[in-house]
Amino acid sequence: MNKKKLLLFGIPIVLILVGYTLFGNTADEDVAVTTKVVKGDFVNEVIISGEAQSTSLKKINAPEEIRKFKLNVKIQDLIPEGSFVKEGDYVGRLDPSEVNEQILDAQLNLETAESKYTQEQLDTTLTLKQERTAIKDLLFDIQENKLELKQSIYEPPATIKKLEINIERLERDLKEKTEDYIIKEQKAMAKMVEVGTEVSKIKKMLDELRDLQKSFTIHSDTNGMVTYAKNWDGSKRKVGTTISSWDPAIATLPDLTKMESKTYANEVDIRKIKKDLPVIIGFDAFPDITLKGTITNVANVGEEKRGSDIKLFQVLVNFDENNDNVRPGMTTSNRILIHKEEDVLMVPLEAVFSQDSISFVYTKSGMSIDKKEIEMGESNLDVVIIKKGLNEKEIVYLSKPEGMEEKRILSLN
Structure with a gap:
């Protein structure tokens, strides 16, 4: 009975110990996340949002x-x-508030100018009338003195001489008065033109303001x-x-057949973006619509957006296709194709490590782990192209396995 009891309790314990010995290490290894080297098409894209606008x-x-x-x-x-x-x-x-105020001011100025014109006209008329009357009076005096001289042929020579001198003085006064009249008339006309021009100027401005008000x-x-x-x-x-x-x-009235996406890239992405790169344009308002586009302009100088110190560079993407649903101001998603390669080997970026400028990966080789040097190609935010060092479906580690620090890196050569 004792032997049977030993067998009943001993066999399970032995099985547990054997199982732990056989599978315990494997369980520890499975904690580390692995993946396979895949073969496919590599695409490196930059995705930035923008705004649709018309180029015309x-x-x-x-x-x-x-x-x-x-x-x-x-x-x-x-x-x-x-x-x-x-x-x-x-x-x-x-x-129209401001133009209405200017119209009111112009009306008041016109009334003032017209009043001034009328006053100047009356003053001119009165002044010239007085001058003409004075000239007529001189003419009458000259005629009167000449008649008196004609009747004084028998008067003493002194009397005759006095009349001659008086006539000569009156004629000289008449000449000066006539010349003064001409000057005063010219001056009055110039003044009337000046005041009249001011009236015309204000009238013209008032007409323009009224036309502006209508427009x-x-x-x-x-x-x-x-x-x-x-x-x-x-x-x-x-x-x-x-x-x-x-x-x-x-x-504005945009031409909806000539559209572009105006967007901004950061300092990291702008180094990858070049003119003429193809773009797939999506729209937040219409998730099912995508259009082909081409980069037409990449800014050389960055600019700061309000409220941020980050430098952004303007990128313009021309629409190579049109869609009647697209409107200016719509938010766009711009998938810029930076690089594409077909049928290449790829691993996640997390699988790549470096030591002394040598890039390598941890690969699973049977029950052991190797450190293999690799030659990399282009990369994006997720994966990197493997040119040399790995084969398709080979298993690589996404994190550094324990106890591998001293293990030698297997060289490509």
């Missing part, structure tokens, strides 16, 4: 005359963005879809926005 658009501007009158006007009304309009359709209206109602001069114009900081102009006389656009 027609601006709907406030009247050009607001610059002449130095007006900064506000948008009083705008039709909804995305509305389709035809030539002559209403687009919006500008606040504050904005209409489209062509067909298209309305998009709001943007300020220097990228914000859209809307009702209440002040329009500068130097940048009078209130809206």
Whole structure:
């Protein structure tokens, strides 16, 4: 009975010990994560978001005359963005407050100028009338003295001489008075022209202001879809926005057949991005739509976005295809193809280690682990191409196995 009990309890214990001996180390090894070398197509892409915009658009501007009158006007009304309009359709209206004030000032100035013109006209008429009367009086005096001289042939020589001298003096006064009259007449005419010109100038300005007031109602001069114009900081102009006389656009009519994606890349990605690289463009609003594109411009100088010190570089992607659903302002996803290779061996980046400038991987060889030198090719954020050192389906470790520090690296040669 004792022997039977020993066998019943002893056999399971022996089996447990044997199992641990056979499979215990394997269990420890399985803790380390492994993967296989795969063969396939390698794709290196940079994915950045952007905004769709038209490369060709027609601006709907406030009247050009607001610059002449130095007006900064506000948008009083705008039709909804995305509305389709035809030539002559209403687009919006500008606040006429400032131009109304200038019209009122011009009216007051015109009244003052016209009053001044009338006063100058009356003064001129009176002054010249007095001058003409004085000339007539001199003519009468000369005629009277000449008649008296004619009747004084029998008078003493002194009397006759006195009359002759008096006639000569009157004739000299007449000449001077006539010359003075001509000068005063010319001066009065010049003054009238000056005042009259001021009146005409104010009238012209008043007419222009009234025409400008009428043009504050904005209409489209062509067909298209309305998009709001943007300020220097990228914000859209809307009702209440002040329009500068130097940048009078209130809206635009983009050409929807000529579209591009405007995006920005960081300092790391910009080194990979080149002109003419192909791009697959997606749209947040339409996940099922993708269009082909091509990079047309890569900025050489970075710029800082508001609220950030990170330098970003502008990248423009031209749409090689069109879609009627795409609209300016839509958020785009731009998959830029940097590099592609077919039928290449690849491993995850986590599987690659380095020592003394030698790149290597840990591979599983039967029950042991080897350190193999590798020659790498292009890489992306996930995998790296293996040019030499590994075979397809060979097992590599994604983390460093324990106790491998002193093991020699198997050289490619």
